[in-house]
Amino acid sequence: MHLPRFTYVRPGSRDEAAGLLDTFGKAAVLVAGGTDLFPRMKYRISTPEYLVSLSGVTRFLPALDEDGALRIDALMSLGDLSRSPIVRTHAPLVSQAATCVASGQIRNAATLGGNLCLECRCLYYNQSHTFQFVEPCFKLGGDLCYFAPKGNRCWAIFASDVAPALLSLDTVICVTGGPGKQRRFPVAELYTGDALSPLTLLPSEIITEIIVPSAFGTGRHSFRKFSRRKGYEFAGLSVAVALQVADDGRTCRDARIAVGSVAGGPVRAAAAEAGLPGQDLSNSETVRSAAATAAQEIRPIAHHGYQAAHLRHCLEVEVLRALTEAAGPAPLADV
Amino acid sequence: MEHIKVVVHLLINGDAHDLAIAPEATLSEVLRGQLGLTGTKDGCGTGECGACTVLADGRPILSCLTLAFECQGREITTIEGVACNGELNPVQQAFIDAGAIQCGFCTPGMVLATIALLNETPHPSFAEIEKALEGVLCRCTGYNKIVEAVNRAAEAIAARLKGGTSCQTP
Amino acid sequence: MSDPLKYVGQPIARVDGPAKVTGKARFTVDVQPPGTLVCRILRSPHPHARILGIDISAAQKLPGVKAVVTADDTLKIKHGFVETPRYPADQYPLAVGVVRHVGEEIAAVAAVDEHTAEAALKLIKVEYEILPAVFDPEEAMKADAPEVHPSHPKVTEPFRNIAGKTETGWGDVDQGLAESDYVRTDRFESHLRTHGYLEPQATVASWEDGKLNVWTSSMGPFIKRKKLAQTLGLPLSAVRVHKSYVGGAFGGKIDLFSHEFCAALLSMKTGRPVKVVVSREEIFAAYRHGQPLIVELTTGVKKDGSIVAQRIRTINNCGAYKGSGVVVIFLSWGFAMATYRIPNMAYEGFAVYTNNTVRCPQRGHGAPQMRFAIESQMDMIAEEIGLDPVAIRLVNARLPDEQLPNGDNVHNCGLVECIEKAAERINLRERYGSSRNKAAEGGSLRRGVGIGVSAYFGGSLIYPNSSSVIVKLNDDGSLIILTGSLDIGQGAETILTQIVAEELQVPISQISIMAADTETTPVDIGVWISGNAYVTGNAAREAAMAVRHKILEIAAQELETETCQLVLSEKAVSVTGAPERRMSYAEIYEASVRSRRGDPIIGEGHWRTMRDVPTHPSLATAKGRWTENYAFDAQAAEVEVDIETGKARLVRAVTAHDCGFPINPLNVDGQIDGQVSMALGHAFLEEVMMENGRTLNPSWLEYRMPTIGEMALSESIDVITESYVVGQPYRTKEVGEGYVSAILAAIANALYDAVGVRLYTTPFTPERILKALKEKAQADSGNA
Known part of the structure; x- marks a missing residue:
């Protein structure tokens, strides 16, 4: 399994990242740890043109407010x-x-x-669709749900x-x-x-x-x-x-x-x-x-x-x- | 879309490397493919088996789900880099002695996860061992002897420290 | 009294441990010759379809694509797990005209990188005509079922899709059942599981100067060589399978796989090395798994629990081709008859084609399914007639020297002792029934214990039928072993080294082993029919003995004494009682070269099981000898059930095993621990979930293999029934497969002991347990 090709951008701040997301629109996906995104990319169920990485952003340590x-x-x-x-x-x-x-x-x-921003999961969706479940489901932009074929919505979790x-x-x-x-x-x-x-x-x-x-x-x-x-x-x-x-x-x-x-x-x-x-x-x-x-x-x-x-x-x-x-x-x- | 490789500076097992990589290259691909460090195994590529575990600044991560590009500035340790003073790391030795190795495919990941555990928790409880190794699948051993190896390694490291010799583990 | 053994029987650390623990051990996935192309395979999206056309032209034109192959580029030679007159080879490496399961291989590409190979696959256009498909074996047997293949011509029943049938028996079962004091019939079902080897299927093939060099993750280089040569139309001598370490196999890497064929063919086409690493997802969704078996079991016993008659019918959902499906219906008979005396037996087993992926051996190869059925029913019978689980097993357990119906002999069978010891260790007689439905530590937790027994064969006659080993003395007195055996994790290299070390008294560290190369090492039966320790081990012993003879002869000649006066120790020979009269092996080597016209002392040994038996038993009638090494075991389980959620787990497993004697106790324990783990996965967690031929959970995230969090404490007890004597053949019994079965049955029985419900279908999921508990509660209240 390997990642699809993408253009990698690494903004220095969250505001800058947000600006990039705004610019690239649907062609971009935000990534932090990548543990949810990368498997989906390897399965080709997410194939962003741009990957906006937060790895260059300065982080702060947890702290208590006055209240x-x-x-x-x-x-x-x-x-x-x-x-x-x-x-x-x-x-x-x-x-x-x-x-x-x-x-x-x-x-x-x-x-x-x-x-907090995990993609929803389902047995049918979370695999590549090269020879199994080739027809796209709702979540892949198609018009069916394998889990509930008669339904008209996505039943992922x-x-x-x-x-x-x-x-x-x-x-x-x-x-x-x-x-x-x-x-x-x-x-x-x-x-x-x-x-x-x-x-x-x-x-x-x-x-x-x-x-x-x-x-x-x-x-x-x-x-x-x-x-x-x-x-x-x-x-x-x-x-x-x-x-x-x-x-x-x-x-x-x-x-x-x-x-x-x-x-x-x-x-x-x-x-x-x-x-x-x-x-x-x-x-x-x-x-x-x-x-x-x-x-x-x-x-x-x-x-x-x-x-x-x-x-x-x-x-x-x-x-x-x-x-x-x-x-x-x-x-x-x-x- | 023009596909451009970028030069990254990686620190692997103490050695600095300047490598031209594609942005989508994972750390495991670079380690195995470009650097020939095939001790890092790829059992699934999707973060489930843990065979590709390496240490980043001493903490275990999955090299199959880590972009090589994002490893710049981090000290990466692979199974090839854990020997100490030219000898096997006590964890490696304990895995051999306890019979904790069979096919050996999970072994690099197990050893690295154990090294990370023992660096933070020199005398782990069973629950701590379980938590530390829950992300590395082993199909051969049923884990009994792996737990024994972790305990043996903990003892061996403690004995070394007592004897005044220490091993600079990552 | 001979000297105590120094190497054999000792818990010696694996000789490949340092290579594996440092990452230096080279697995097939690590083999990467310069200029290697990437191979990817196009698979069928349909469970059953006619291929009307394949257009590869666009893929061929894609820059970076070096070759695209379909069946038209092949010789269309079939292969099969079984290739006998009754069951001839039945599967093309690339589909010809029809695909019969989702994931069946249709075409393959070789390209400069993964991205290009993947893009090329998308450019291959296949036109299909969808055909009706069938997935359930009992549905597939019906007269109006879609036909996967025509039924076997020799099967007379009016069933469709019968790939093969095994029918055998003895005595008169009807009369036996009539004469029984108690008879019961039950039906048990097992589910689809898979091997879960950590290293994916992978092959590197490199065609160079008329020779095909192959590295492949396998279980036997010689059988891979044979099948590659056969399907590629090459002479055996044109194929060389090289050694690489194997990251687990468990039965799943013995067949010829299409990816191996495709890598080879593509290398021949392109003249470049070609590598294929099969994705984990493909392995789950398109590759061969174990065998889900339906077992219908009728048993009649006397009041004392002794079995009078047994009728067994098995139905194996064998997938789209025969695979090893037609073998399992034979083997499961063997696993039924080896443990207990059954005076009257009628057995029939059907392997049924369906449009599912093909089946192959999986550790135990039918035994877990069969033992689960028999041992579960054994406990039910015992309860009905008022015996405890130990007593009923002791009444029926085979005793030493019993002759089996197929002509095999159980020799020094230790089954009775195994049962006694396993029961004793877990305190089964006292505990069984005593804590049923009583809260243990927590409010909702219940614990129970149970036992099961099993037997397993150790090597049979199948290609290449024998093993040879060569032992060479070096001029410094160290040794080299050449063996075709392959270490797949079980420790083959280690035990062969131990045997040679023992015979020649050379320290382990001074013996190197060259293994598993079809050109530089001698032939080997392979590491997949549980015969390695016995067959290849005895070959290694013979080879060492040949060296020993030469060493002794030369030493006797040089030291002017008789060979019987000499002892070997630490790479030297000395005269008994006169240790100063001594020659090192280095000196002996020098003397041999000097006095024997250059003889550098090379020993050769070979071994074949059942030397007077011409061939393997009949798969159709079970006639003919099967093995000369039956291993026996009794396993006890302690299971904990949460009656509120239905979740259950194996807490502790005790394995009392008669493996003859352990050549390496550390390895034996390791094999047992691993099998206990695999069995608990079988019992509670693992299932390849399928829907109309498609796999729902093609990943380790959803195929729930045990993690360290599910670990059960595993203990073992040796029941020693054989011995190792230097210079003499030995009989050891297998340890790699047999211990995955009785423990499954023990778990089922312990589950019953804990909560009083009996499950007839694996896996024992929380849903099933809870449902059974509810039904029991309703039945109990109805009875109250």
């Missing part, structure tokens, strides 16, 4: 993220989720921003592990679209939920940093990745739970439950969350009912050999486990 929020460079590698003491302390859930991604080698190249973690922490995303074109918004607004075009970013926009607010950042949490093998592969489903607990140590003040790998974007279990504030988290019935609600409101898509009904069942199991873990007597230590 206690943690700012993390989107170009931080997942490996650095999982090793960073300040992230471990102030956003342990992020660190934990980052550690669950793929393998150490990939984490050392893959970036936080890249993981957004499989980031970090995205649900950030979603559960009410993280804010900062993007630049070039000089003077910065904006910030909650991470939930990054995702369309449509696998065909999973991100709301404009073609020239680049995620620059993420801000983890202190409220959830250091609260009780749990991250669970359900997959057939440990690490290494993408999640069958992943669950991130973040809780704010009253001083009594058991009454829920606020809760976030986010699930990955079940749809075209990360999803919140909003109904399950809504039932938790004011409830006694040490009551097993409370968490059990929340998990059941989550499994009611989220309908996982079958993917990568996982059956939908089984994923739904495991969603309930894993949400229950995550809630139990998060609500447990002591917050989880570092991973």
